[in-house]
Amino acid sequence: MSETMKNFSITINVWRQNSPSDTGRMISYPVTNVSPAMSFLEMLDVLNEELIKKGESPIVVESDCREGICGCCGLVIDGNTHGPDKNSTVCQLHMRRFKNGDIITVEPWRVKSFPIIKDLAVDRSAMEKIMQAGGYISVNTGACPDANAILVNRDDAEESMDAAACIGCGACVTACPNGAAMLFTAAKISQLALLPQGHTERWERAVNMVEAMDKEGFGNCTNEYECEAVCPKEINVSNIARMNREFLIANFLSKK
Amino acid sequence: MNLVFLRRIITTSIGRKLIMAVTGLLLVGFVSFHLMSNLVLLNGQEAYNTYVEHLTGVPFLLFIEIGLLSLFLIHIIMGAYVRWEDFRNSPKNYEKRNWQGGRTIGSATMLYTAATILIFAAYHVFTFRFSDHSVGFYEMVTTAFRDPVYVTIYVMGALAMILHLSHGVQSIFQTLGINHLKYTPFIKLGGWIIALAMAAFAMLPLIFLFEFECCFMGMFH
Numbered sequence: 001m002s003e004t005m006k007n008f009s010i011t012i013n014v015w016r017q018n019s020p021s022d023t024g025r026m027i028s029y030p031v032t033n034v035s036p037a038m039s040f041l042e043m044l045d046v047l048n049e050e051l052i053k054k055g056e057s058p059i060v061v062e063s064d065c066r067e068g069i070c071g072c073c074g075l076v077i078d079g080n081t082h083g084p085d086k087n088s089t090v091c092q093l094h095m096r097r098f099k100n101g102d103i104i105t106v107e108p109w110r111v112k113s114f115p116i117i118k119d120l121a122v123d124r125s126a127m128e129k130i131m132q133a134g135g136y137i138s139v140n141t142g143a144c145p146d147a148n149a150i151l152v153n154r155d156d157a158e159e160s161m162d163a164a165a166c167i168g169c170g171a172c173v174t175a176c177p178n179g180a181a182m183l184f185t186a187a188k189i190s191q192l193a194l195l196p197q198g199h200t201e202r203w204e205r206a207v208n209m210v211e212a213m214d215k216e217g218f219g220n221c222t223n224e225y226e227c228e229a230v231c232p233k234e235i236n237v238s239n240i241a242r243m244n245r246e247f248l249i250a251n252f253l254s255k256k
Numbered sequence: 257m258n259l260v261f262l263r264r265i266i267t268t269s270i271g272r273k274l275i276m277a278v279t280g281l282l283l284v285g286f287v288s289f290h291l292m293s294n295l296v297l298l299n300g301q302e303a304y305n306t307y308v309e310h311l312t313g314v315p316f317l318l319f320i321e322i323g324l325l326s327l328f329l330i331h332i333i334m335g336a337y338v339r340w341e342d343f344r345n346s347p348k349n350y351e352k353r354n355w356q357g358g359r360t361i362g363s364a365t366m367l368y369t370a371a372t373i374l375i376f377a378a379y380h381v382f383t384f385r386f387s388d389h390s391v392g393f394y395e396m397v398t399t400a401f402r403d404p405v406y407v408t409i410y411v412m413g414a415l416a417m418i419l420h421l422s423h424g425v426q427s428i429f430q431t432l433g434i435n436h437l438k439y440t441p442f443i444k445l446g447g448w449i450i451a452l453a454m455a456a457f458a459m460l461p462l463i464f465l466f467e468f469e470c471c472f473m474g475m476f477h
Contacts (some may be wrong), residue, residue, distance in 0.1 A: 223430045
């Protein structure tokens with residue numbers, strides 16, 4: 001076995017908070033026998049097993065698919081949203097990225113609109129409220145239509161799919177200096193605005209989703225593009241420009 | 257009359273940003289015109305005084321000035337409000353936080369450069385607009401430009417302008433919804449060119465302070 005594959009020990013400095021009203025604090029835990037092949041979440045699982053054995057409460061951390069497509073996990077590791085790797089979620093971060101003796105800071109998303117439930121788990125229902133305001137199409141789709149009955153330009157389909165890659169993890173909000181949810185909302189508006197099926201309700205959608213976003217207390221956009229830099233799905237800020245455009249047209253040119 | 261579109265512009269985040277962008281764009285236009293006017297100084301006393309007399313002889317000048325002041329006030333008040341709102345919403349209390357390369361020096365210092373420009377502009381307006389013009393415009397300006405204190409303030413104002421516009425110009429286009437694979441690189445480059453052109457605001461007083469103006473006299477006739 002090569003030197004790099006040996007198991008090692010680290011210390012993690014993790015945010016513990018018992019309840020939404022608790023003030024919370026950073027607590028240090030040593031983790032021994034860390035395998036480089038472990039994912040970051042598996043390392044936390046190992047630590048939690050030990051904590052449970054000792055009769056302590058385990059660290060609450062949200063995760064689901066563990067293959068980078070569900071948007072459940074989300075941690076700030078050493079000050080980096082979703083960890084030090086670009087275009088990746090926390091579950092795709094592996095312990096081989098760290099070395100023996102490292103002290104790793106682990107924090108939850110700290111955004112006003114995402115209140116902490118416990119430890120590292122936050123309540124992201126503010127993003128659901130934005131979706132409920134218009135992130136869907138409500139036309140009656142009926143039976144399965146003929147193929148090519150609705151023509152879609154391939155480039156538009158690709159761009160829509162790129163926007164639809166958003167997993168709603170909230171990294172953009174956390175990375176934003178202003179705590180804005182613009183990239184998320186923009187992706188959700190764009191994926192429908194680019195396709196003919198989304199055009200029927202596009203103006204109401206743009207206005208309603210933007211108003212819902214503001215109502216949830218997200219910040220304003222200062223076009224600094226930190227969101228794009230941390231997005232695990234590489235959602236482009238040109239989607240924000242599209243949202244601005246949709247809103248502008250909806251507000252001034254549509255009849256409503 | 258359905259005024260909901262006006263309410264939305266004032267009450268939504270994107271609406272407020274649009275106000276910032278539109279007023280910002282008009283102010284960039286004004287500043288560019290101002291810069292061009294300053295360059296007339298290099299054509300000498302007679303040319304400058306004639307130019308300023310033409311400019312101040314424009315009908316309804318007071319209304320134009322009030323319009324310009326309103327642009328500044330809207331941009332400042334809306335900017336201050338948005339920043340205050342952002343300050344309340346921004347993620348805080350991180351033990352550690354690393355920026356990932358989106359932010360620039362210009363974008364991170366918008367508030368501070370804005371404050372510097374405001375202080376400079378207030379000083380500049382009081383010393384030039386509301387002062388004794390009887391000595392002649394060229395004399396008034398060149399006297400100020402030979403005062404090291406005034407020139408220092410001018411240079412600081414110009415530096416703040418460079419930083420402010422280095423982020424601001426491209427930001428205007430993004431907010432107005434103009435972001436395109438083909439054109440955005442040119443918009444960003446153009447933003448930097450406009451920003452760097454603001455250095456000319458500092459160059460002119462420096463030329464007069466170090467008495468290099470004779471090198472330019474007659475060059476541009």
